[in-house]
Each structure stands twice: as C-alpha cells, then as structure tokens.
Amino acid sequence: MATSSFTKKTLGLETAEPAVTPPPAKGNTTFAKKPMLATAKSRKREIPEGLWTKCPKCSTMVFDKELDENLKVCTHCQHHFPISSRERVQSLIETGTFEETDAEMTSVDALNFTGVASYQSKLRAYQRETGLKDAVLTGSCKIGDHKVCLGVMDFKFLGGSMGSVVGEKLTRLIERATKKALPVIIISTSGGARMYEGMFSLMQMAKTCAALAYHAKARLPYISVLTHPTTAGVMASYASVGDLILAEPGAMIGFAGPRVIKDTTQAELPPGFQTAEFLLDHGLIDAIVTRKEMKPRLIDYLNYLTAGQKTADA
Numbered sequence: 001m002a003t004s005s006f007t008k009k010t011l012g013l014e015t016a017e018p019a020v021t022p023p024p025a026k027g028n029t030t031f032a033k034k035p036m037l038a039t040a041k042s043r044k045r046e047i048p049e050g051l052w053t054k055c056p057k058c059s060t061m062v063f064d065k066e067l068d069e070n071l072k073v074c075t076h077c078q079h080h081f082p083i084s085s086r087e088r089v090q091s092l093i094e095t096g097t098f099e100e101t102d103a104e105m106t107s108v109d110a111l112n113f114t115g116v117a118s119y120q121s122k123l124r125a126y127q128r129e130t131g132l133k134d135a136v137l138t139g140s141c142k143i144g145d146h147k148v149c150l151g152v153m154d155f156k157f158l159g160g161s162m163g164s165v166v167g168e169k170l171t172r173l174i175e176r177a178t179k180k181a182l183p184v185i186i187i188s189t190s191g192g193a194r195m196y197e198g199m200f201s202l203m204q205m206a207k208t209c210a211a212l213a214y215h216a217k218a219r220l221p222y223i224s225v226l227t228h229p230t231t232a233g234v235m236a237s238y239a240s241v242g243d244l245i246l247a248e249p250g251a252m253i254g255f256a257g258p259r260v261i262k263d264t265t266q267a268e269l270p271p272g273f274q275t276a277e278f279l280l281d282h283g284l285i286d287a288i289v290t291r292k293e294m295k296p297r298l299i300d301y302l303n304y305l306t307a308g309q310k311t312a313d314a
C-alpha cells in the first residue's frame with residue numbers, strides 16, 4: 001500500500017512536471033509568434049519599399065514606375081533623385097548611337113592600399129554591384145544632329161571618385177574629341193579625388209584640364225553639367241572649366257564641405273550655400289536645367305556653339 005501510494009506520489013510529481021513545463025512551452029510559442037508577427041510587419045514594410053520611394057524633399061511616396069518614367073524626378077516637388085550613368089546616357093542621346101570607349105579599363109592598386117577593406121576588394125565589390133568597371137562611362141554618340149564625345153560619371157561607384165581610370169578615360173575622351181573636332185559634354189557627380197590612389201588621383205586634375213586646354217585651343221565647345229553632388233577634386237578641375245556650366249536643380253556643388261569651411265572661416269554660411277541656385281546667383285554656373293529639359297537644352301546650346309563651324313558630322 002505504501003509503495004502504491006509512493007508511486008502515486010511520483011506519478012503526481014510526474015504529472016505535475018509536465019503541467020509545469022507546458023506553460024513555458026506555451027510561453028515559447030507565444031514568443032515564437034511575436035517574431036513571426038514582427039516579420040510579417042517588416043514584410044509589409046518591404047513591399048512598398050520595392051514599389052514606392054519616399055521623396056526626401058516633400059516626403060511623398062512616389063510610385064517607382066512613375067519615378068522611372070519621369071527620369072527619376074519627383075512628380076510632386078521636382079526633387080532630382082540620383083540616376084545611374086547608363087540611365088543618364090539613355091535620357092540624353094539618340095537611341096542606339098552610343099559607342100562606348102575604354103569600357104574595360106580598370107584601376108590598379110598601386111599603393112597596395114588597405115584600410116577597413118583592401119582597395120582591390122572594394123573595387124571588385126563595386127564592379128559587381130554596379131556592373132561598371134569604374135566611376136565613369138565614356139563614348140561618342142549623337143544628341144540631336146550633333147555628334148559629341150560624352151562622359152557620364154556614376155556616384156554609385158565609390159562615390160563617383162576620380163581615380164586614375166576616371167581621369168584617363170576622360171582625358172582620352174577629350175583627346176579624341178579634339179582629334180575629331182567634336183564637342184565634349186561631361187556630366188559630373190563626384191565626392192572628389194579617390195584617396196585610395198593617393199597622388200595618382202590628384203594628378204588626374206591636371207591631366208584632364210590640360211587635355212581640355214588643347215580642346216579649347218582648337219576652338220571646340222565643352223559643356224560641363226554638374227549634378228548632385230559635384231565636389232572637391234572634380235569640381236576643382238574639369239567640372240568647373242566648361243565653356244558652359246549647367247547644373248541640375250538643388251545640386252550640391254562645392255570644394256570642401258560646409259562644416260570644414262565653417263570651422264576654418266569661423267563665420268556663418270549664407271543660406272543655400274553650395275547649392276546650384278546659390279551658385280547661379282553668384283555667377284559660377286550659367287544655367288540650371290531640369291533633367292527633363294536637359295536634352296533639348298543641350299541641343300540648343302550645341303546649335304549655338306557650333307554655329308560658326310562646319311557641320312560636326314563628318
């Protein structure tokens with residue numbers, strides 16, 4: 001009897017144990033459910049991310065398709081979103097006329113640079129991500145009736161930084177234009193010289209400008225288009241020496257960043273400092289042209305600048 005009551009007790013304990021264990025198990029399931037709810041929520045957030053983009057200027061959710069059709073310009077407030085170099089080329093030229101040059105040129109890690117990641121691994125990662133070999137796309141094409149040499153920078157490739165490849169590709173583009181008596185158009189967007197290449201990147205400033213000097217000597221037009229952002233070494237070289245300097249609305253254009261200037265000069269900066277609008281008022285740039293208007297305006301300017309010459313087409 002005693003044994004049976006003993007076993008009953010143990011049975012009682014055994015039953016108590018599972019009775020105790022289920023609550024944490026239930027608790028676990030509720031905990032398991034919570035993350036599931038959370039993932040469901042994040043999924044809900046992800047869906048609009050793929051279809052809609054929030055405009056940083058007017059906070060409107062813009063339908064991506066609408067944005068693409070409008071050349072990545074907000075349909076509500078005309079904010080100009082970043083655009084890839086290939087999309088830019090497409091938006092400007094006559095279909096099928098772009099002949100890319102030096103497409104395979106890639107940077108050499110001359111300094112054997114290693115920071116958080118090695119320069120080589122960064123280059124490879126950006127090449128995979130953007131499908132570009134470096135931060136500029138160059139080639140000849142037709143814009144309206146004009147054959148031109150066109151260079152378009154891409155901010156997505158290492159912040160559009162100018163290393164030896166960007167400098168060399170642009171220099172070759174300008175030299176080809178000089179040889180063939182063609183106008184040059186360069187659309188810039190850049191954080192400046194590429195520090196991974198040290199002096200080699202800084203040398204590109206002088207090299208591109210020297211090539212442009214020969215181009216100017218041949219009395220050929222060069223139009224520089226500044227897009228958000230165009231700064232530092234690029235702004236201090238080829239981007240600011242155009243016969244005509246155009247800019248997209250709201251683009252940030254400058255050499256050093258506003259914080260550095262403020263700290264150095266110890267003075268308050270005027271409102272709108274380093275914007276395209278501010279620089280238009282102060283005479284650095286000649287016109288602000290919206291992305292949609294850019295192609296017809298370039299054709300107008302080319303008509304005007306090449307009026308005295310024989311037809312650019314040969």
Ligand SMILES: [Zn+2]
Pocket residue numbers: 055056057058059060074075076077078079
């Ligand atoms: Zn907007």
